[in-house]
Amino acid sequence: MAGVLDTVYSTLMKRNSVYMVFIFGGAILGERVVNSAFNTAWESNNKGKLFKDMKIPDPEPEEEE
Numbered sequence: 328m329a330g331v332l333d334t335v336y337s338t339l340m341k342r343n344s345v346y347m348v349f350i351f352g353g354a355i356l357g358e359r360v361v362n363s364a365f366n367t368a369w370e371s372n373n374k375g376k377l378f379k380d381m382k383i384p385d386p387e388p389e390e391e392e
């Protein structure tokens with residue numbers, strides 16, 4: 328276990344710049360995953376009620392006189 332923690336420390340946390348990139352990258356990736364999951368759940372619960380599910384008839388073309 329100590330070998331794994333030493334590897335993680337030397338790879339990600341030894342330099343502050345690498346650590347900050349890791350933290351911000353993880354936050355951005357995590358936000359995208361959570362957003363995608365909630366959008367999928369919202370769309371499945373509201374199927375048929377969303378604007379993209381509505382069938383809007385095409386207007387009939389006007390005849391010129």
